[in-house]
Amino acid sequence: MTEQEIYEKLTEIARDIFDEDDLVLTPETTADDVEEWDSMNHINLVVTVESVFGVKFKGAEIEELKNIGDLVEAIKHHLEGR
């Protein structure tokens, strides 16, 4: 899966979870930029990513995700590891 395809899928997920129809994600996007991105929705985002991409993150990895760029890197890392 290319990075662009990951961003496209991720954008769709984020629009569902954060209730913003025209949300645009960049590598620098963080929880501070998105109104509905609270701690519960952070978990929801991770869990949805896991099921849609078919990957599983470690607990520590989830803690270390600082922005969308980190999340995309983590997805790429797990997809390559398969």
Added chain:
Amino acid sequence: MINRLWWLPAPQDFRGSLNAAKQAERPAEALRALANTDLDLGQILALDRAIQRLTPEQGAALPTLKLAMLGSSTLDHLLPGLRVSAMRHGFLVDVYVPDYGQYLREVLDPASGLHQFQPDVLLLAMDATHLVGSDLAAEPEAALDKIVSRLTGIWNTARDAWGAQVIQQAVLPSFPALMGSNEYRLAGSPNDLVAQLNARLRAAAAEHQTDILAVDTQAGWDGLLAWHDPALWHRAKQDVSPAAAHHYGELVLRLISARQGRSGKCLVLDLDNTLWGGVIGDDGLSGIVLGQGSTQGEAFVAFQKYARNLSERGIILAVCSKNDEANALEPFERHPDMVLNRGHIASFVANWQDKATNLRRIADELNIGLDSLVFVDDNPFERNIIRRELPMVRVPELPEDPALYAHCVAQSGYFESVAITGEDRARTSLYQVRRASEAARAEATDLDGYLKSLNMVMEWQYFDAIGQQRITQLVNKTNQFNLTTRRYTDAEIGAVIADPAKIGLQVRLRDDYGDHGIIAILIGDLQPEGTLAIETWLMSCRVLGRGVEQACFQVMADEARAAGATAISGRYIPTAKNGMVKDHYPKLGFALAQEAADGTADWLIDLGSVPEQPLFMQIVKGG
């Protein structure tokens, strides 16, 4: 781990459908249709918000249910799945969740928010750590007694104070074993205590009319990690993982629906490739796959046994099949491996009408609502037309492998029951006695609209060497939709290809469900006086009722004109199997030319007077 509602169809363009639903004239209905699909967590959250934003007027069509949820750890993440599941079951829910850990005070204090809320349903959702602790118990028996007595006390309060339905969630077995398979020999093991507690809760629930939410059993099917994520337990005290929120809500709502008498009452079964492998009308009694000796045959027997067992516990069975009735009945009467016999089936409908019309007839005959029907059919075309025409009928998305049919029906929960009465067991015979004999209402099904939505493409080409083998196979095995049942050797098909006076057409069909392969064969023979005689016309019954006959005729008429013909003749030769095409030619506008004593009929149409027929597909020439 992935935890999906796999018996529901996948949503088509979720965001587009959601936005359309919000703008719809009756948004609650549109949102309910969307809730009836297999959604991921993000989609659940989006749909849940749309449900919560319904105005009171928009939601007025649905009953509102007051649900209180008491627990010992985080529960908020389960609410979207609960609300979406409620919508799927035709409810709106008003949820009350006090701070976790406060549940005993809420129950005991008559001035608490819970007492003011007066729930219709009380759901108790406690985690293993809270109930049995994560240490080895010193006095396990006493500990279990204490837990069960505390919980039954809460159940009694809820019933006495509010008359509420009480649902006790079984404890998720989230503790690792210390010994292994014989864990029960280690007194006080947390893992074993959970197993014992779940057994004791079931016994107590039976006495107190409390309903058990069997997440422990479900975790056995899906895998514990599909329900409980240890990392999320540590991070956020979520005992049930958000990945399971939708499934959790669905299991809860089934129990609520069952208590309100809204569960399915009747299992409506297709026949070919649903109760046996193959097509009875074409393959015959000895050709269908059923019984010992093959994986598939065993799988169909197992599914029939499952249906029979459902019937014995009070579910009505019905048959809805596109078949000649005599063919459809034959296995029930004569096949040695049939588990179901005619006596199990309260309403038996086998004909060539569309299935929406037939389901209405079955509901009428049995005098039950369409919303009591669960329709099981291997054919996605039939499933989707029912979903579209009769959205109140429950239609599980049957997997392709018959080995999974029974599991699919079981996992769908459409027949969830909370009690068995003697009357349930007698119900099937009751319904057979009560069967109404009135003729079925001929309500119009919007077949045209459905057919247009399928994006059908019919591709035809002349016979060729590549298709020759498949053509030979089809002309020699098709019995039902076959006007003359004329058989050809491979060499004879080769001769048709070579003969300039013969027009052999092979026709394929594809649509949104995929490519159906060659579904029709026509052979025309140009007579010297200018009539094209159709000596063979056969079709696959699977694509019947879609207007393929009309489209094939249009192609053949164009080809006849191009060859200089002025008329087309067609012959029907009756056999034991092909009664369904007796009126094939008159339906296309042909007039009777002559009829013999044995029923053989010759039909004729002048190419100048071919009636215009609406077509719901694109016709393309291939090859």
